[in-house]
C-alpha cells in the first residue's frame with residue numbers, strides 16, 4: 001500500500017506514517033493526505049523559528065560566560081549584573097498587571113487542591129496505575145510505607161503482621177478524628193455508622209451516638225442507609241470513602257466493619273513523554289504515542305506477573321454514589337491526565353523536512369499528542385478525560401516569554417490543523433529555567449488565554465542555575481545549594497506571581513517532585529510546606545505518595561492561605577540573582593569534596609547505565625547513604641553540571657573524577673547484579689557505552705547546551721540500539 005506523502009518533499013518514517021494512518025486517523029475519520037500536507041507545512045513554517053530560539057539561548061549563554069570571565073576573581077556586583085542581564089535581553093521589562101483568561105478548565109486543575117502524580121508514558125503498567133491513582137487505599141498506604149515505623153513488632157518482612165494492621169487502623173481512624181471529627185467521641189470507638197436523613201450517625205458500644213461536628217461533610221452513600229456499603233465524606237473539596245464489609249479481610253475484624261478507607265489521591269497525573277522517558281527513535285516514539293492513544297481511548301491494558309499471578313490492568317470506571325436527596329452522585333474514577341511533551345531542544349527521526357533536516361521533536365509531539373487527545377473530546381460517555389473540552393499539554397524547559405509565545409503559536413497552528421476551537425490546547429508552564437523564573441510574569445502573559453499551570457520544576461531549575469553561571473565560580477555542595485536564598489525566592493515568587501496573575505480558579509500553582517520514593521515518613525513531614533505555601537498542587541513519584549500527600553490538603557486549606565501570601569513582602573529579584581557559589585571565606589574539606597564527588601558519580605552512573613543500556617528513563621538509584629533516589633534527566637543534569645563545574649574551577653581534579661568513576665562503576669554493577677542481562681560497566685571497560693556516556697556528560701558538561709543531558713544520552717542509546 002502506498003502511504004500518503006506530503007508534496008513538499010518531506011520524508012516520513014514508514015512505521016510512523018503507518019501508525020498514524022492506520023491506528024489514529026481512522027478514529028477521527030480524517031483525510032490522511034490533508035493531514036500530512038498540513039503537518040509538513042506546519043513544520044516548514046515553525047522549524048526555523050524553533051532553531052532561532054535555540055540559537056538565542058546559545059548567544060545569551062555565551063554573553064553571560066564572557067561577562068563572568070571578564071570579571072574572574074572579582075566579587076559579583078548584583079546591580080551591575082542585573083543591568084547587564086537587562087541590556088542583553090535576558091531580563092525583560094515587566095508590563096502592566098493582568099489576569100489570565102483561561103476557560104473550560106476541569107475542576108481538578110481550576111478549583112481543587114491535591115497531589116499531581118507523574119509517570120513515564122512508556123511504562124504501560126505504571127501509566128495505568130497512575131490513571132487509576134485518583135483513589136488510593138489509606139490502609140495500604142499506611143501498611144506498606146514507613147509512615148508507621150517498621151520496628152518494635154510492627155515489621156513488614158514476614159507476611160501479614162496483625163500488630164501492624166492494628167496500628168494502621170488506629171492511625172487511619174485518627175485521621176478521621178482529625179479531619180471529620182464527631183461531635184462527641186472518637187471514630188476509634190464507633191461500632192456502627194448509619195445515615196439518617198442528611199446526617200451521619202455514629203453509634204458506640206454503650207448505645208450512645210454522635211453526629212459529625214460538621215454535618216455537611218457527609219455527601220453521599222452506597223447501599224442501605226441503615227447498613228451502608230460505603231459512605232462518602234468531603235473536606236476541602238476532596239472525598240474520602242469509608243467502605244464497610246462485615247466479611248471483608250479488615251471489615252470482619254473491625255468493630256464498625258470498616259474494610260478500608262479510600263482517599264481521593266492523584267487529582268491529576270502528568271503522563272510524561274519527557275524527562276522520565278528514554279525515547280530516541282521512531283520505534284520508541286511510536287511506543288510513547290501508542291500508550292497515550294490507549295489512555296485517551298480508555299483501551300490501554302497491561303498484563304504482568306505479580307505475586308506469582310498474571311494480572312491484567314485496565315483503566316478504572318467512574319464511581320457512583322447516591323447523594324442525601326437520593327440523586328446520583330457520580331465521581332471521576334481516574335486522575336485527570338495531562339501530557340508532558342518534550343521541550344524545544346531535540347530533533348527526531350520521525351520526519352525529515354524538505355531539506356533533509358530532522359524535525360523538532362516538540363513540534364511533532366504537539367501535533368501527535370493533540371491529535372490523539374482530541375479523540376477524548378469527541379466522547380460524551382464512558383471513560384472520558386476532560387469534561388470541559390480541554391487538552392492539557394505540559395511544556396517543559398522553555399526559556400523566557402518568547403519561547404512560551406512560540407509554544408502558543410504552535411498550539412494555535414495545531415488547533416487550526418485539527419479543527420479544534422481556539423485555546424482548546426492548554427499549556428502547563430514548567431518554571432524550571434532561570435530565564436523563565438526571572439521573567440515569569442511575562443511568560444504567563446504570553447500564554448494568558450491557555451495557561452493552566454506554573455510549576456516549579458526545581459530540579460531542572462537547579463541544573464540551569466549551575467550551567468548559566470558555570471563561569472562565575474564553584475558552586476556549593478548540592479545539599480547546600482538547596483538552602484540558599486535564590487531557591488526560596490524562586491519558590492515564593494512563583495506563588496506570588498501566580499496569585500497576582502489570577503491563577504486560582506483557572507489554573508494551578510504547582511510545586512516540585514518528592515524525589516525519595518521510599519521515604520514517606522520524611523515526605524509527610526516535609527511536603528506539607530507545599531500546600532502551606534499556597535500551591536494547589538505538588539508532584540509525587542507514586543500512587544502511594546499521592547494518597548499520603550493528599551492528607552496534607554485535608555489539613556491545609558490552600559485557598560485560605562492566599563491572602564497571607566498576597567500580604568507578605570514579595571521575594572526579591574536580588575535574591576533570585578544571587579548565585580549559590582562557595583563563598584570566599586569557606587574552604588571545603590577533602591572529605592566533603594570526596595563524598596560529594598562520589599555521591600554525584602554514583603547517582604549519575606546508576607541512572608545512565610539503565611538509560612543507555614536498557615532505555616529506562618526513570619530509576620530509583622541508591623545514593624551514597626543508601627537512600628533510593630528518583631533519578632531522571634533533570635537530576636542527571638544537576639549531577640553532571642555540578643561535577644563539570646567543580647572540575648572547571650579546580651575543586652576536584654580529572655584524575656579524582658576518573659578514579660571515583662572506576663570505583664562507583666563497581667558499586668553500581670553490584671546494585672544491578674540481579675537484573676537479568678545486565679552488562680557490568682566495570683567488566684566492559686572502554687566498551688561500555690553507558691560509561692562513555694557518563695564520562696562525556698561530565699567532561700563535556702561545560703559545552704552541553706544549557707547543561708542538558710539528552711543530546712549525549714540519545715547519541716549513546718542509539719549506538720546501543722544499533723549494535
Ligand SMILES: CC(=O)SCCNC(=O)CCNC(=O)[C@H](O)C(C)(C)COP(=O)(O)OP(=O)(O)OC[C@H]1O[C@@H](n2cnc3c(N)ncnc32)[C@H](O)[C@@H]1OP(=O)(O)O
Nearest residue numbers: 118119126129130275276459513541542618619620630634
Ligand atoms: C524532575 C522531574 O521531571 S520529576 C518527573 C519524572 N519522574 C517521574 O515520573 C517519577 C515516576 N516514578 C517512577 O517512575 C517510579 O516510582 C520510580 C522509578 C521512581 C521508582 O520505581 P520502583 O522502584 O520500581 O517503584 P516501586 O517498586 O516502589 O513500586 C512499584 C509499584 O508502584 C507503582 N508505581 C511506582 N511509581 C509509579 C508512578 N509514578 N505511577 C504509577 N504507578 C507507579 C508501580 O506500578 C508498581 O505497582 P504494580 O506492581 O502494582 O504495578
Ligand SMILES: O=CC(=O)O
Nearest residue numbers: 457458459460634
Ligand atoms: O520537571 C521537573 C523538574 O524539577 O525539573
Ligand SMILES: [Mg+2]
Nearest residue numbers: 432457460634
Ligand atoms: Mg524538569
